[in-house]
Amino acid sequence: MPITRALIVAGIVTLSATAHAQESNDNAELAKKLSNPVAAMISVPFQFNYDQNIGPLDDGHRTYMNFQPVIPVPIGNDWNMISRTIVPVIDQSQIAPGTGHQFGLGDITQSLFFSPSKPSSSGIIWGVGPAFLIPTATDDLLGSKRWGLGPTAVVLKQDHAWTYGFLFNHIWSIAKVGNDRTHSDISNTFIQPFLSYNTPTAWTYGLNAESTYDWKAHQWAVPVNLTIGKLVRIGNHPVSFTGGVRYWAQHTDAGQKGWGFRFVVTLLVPEKR
Template sequence: MMRAGALLGAFGVLAGSASAQESSADLAKKLSNPVASMISVPFQFNYDRGFGPEDGHRETLNIQPVIPFSINQDWNIISRTIMPVIWQNDIAGPSGSQFGLGDITQSLFFSPKQPGPGGLIWGLGPAFLIPTATDELTGSGKWGAGPTGVALKQEGPWTYGMLANHIWSFAGVDDRPDVNSTFLQPFLSYTTHDAWTFTLNTESTYDWEDDQWSVPVNLMIAKLVKFDKQPVSFTAGVRYWADAPDSGPEGLGFRLAVTFLFPQ
């Protein structure tokens, strides 16, 4: 906990006093932009059930720091990391319980600092799959890489766009299945003047090896508040699995998140 506190404190030093200069609504709207020039550290908890014949369940805490780096006066590199910590039980039949890390997904977006024609905000770059899982049932056992991109527009209170990547495996444990998957995340959000944000998205994955879709549809509500000068966003939502492999998950799940913001 002390290390986490020191890390957040370091981010706060980087942010300076900028958070006091932006309204809560402006910061909430920046959170809807995956390539905003703002450090954010989300802790996102997800619960899903219905895996396999034993009705297995999984709880996942995604730690997802987003850190922008300025290259020059025109361009940023946005680092987006997803590090899952997983608790699960009977997700592959009577497979018992596992707890530990999943595979890390690391994305880097090269993004213009100013919107393009028509207000288009975009970023392109590589995505990497890093086999950090501590159990074979919490990860793929494969190294992977591929392209990633995002494009969006922000008009008034609305934000809408799409984030996508495709990852192929190129190394790893020989007897584990290859990774060849496409991730698609269309999103639509509405932010009010008092910093409430309502978001609808999907986080769909197509597995080209098994010809299977996984399609969770998420509906979320977030509220940004400030503790002294520190902005924090709280999120709650539900998800419905519109499609998934026969082994699950299925039905309804839920999501809770806390995001610390450090505007630059």
């Protein structure tokens, strides 16, 4: 009888260890997919940011949350259309002298990437498509009062634990909202080189620069973000938690300066096997 019990206990321990190892492998795989902007996986990030030293007097600050759902749509057997939406909710104060406080919705950016469902023979992953700027801001100081349109593209490679590449878009204003004369037309280039390292225990270390060049003002804004993330499971649901700091290596005359912070909670909906 003792031998039988020992065998049962050993079997339970073995099954538990196997299940734990499988879950760890699954988590690491999901964390790596999350490093790919055009992965065929539904993800819903809630990205919280804080920036300071805004405006000519450096006394403004901004807290904002970007709701950024990513939804893949299969197109036949060989292609995916990846929808990436950025919906900003902004709280800001004194971004310019006498402007006071604003809270509300900013302009929505909608990108559609058409991407092959499999990497190329050399391991390159890419996607191209249109990007749209939608003037949804609820306050004049939270948005551009312009409809915008332009191209977007992403190119990356995942080599073992490393992911590296860049994301690009350029948006021109194509129409104004009503008879607005208080906002300038837009011609902005966004370039985001990124690098991340994923561990077998589903930790992710990331570095990127979300660079924007304003062709109207001839100015760069370059925040460099350093982040650390961990993918865990709450019940059976995978969730990624990421935190980090950023430094504005280059800023516009009226933009953010110095240090900022970021915290991201990402809900994932992996493919069913």
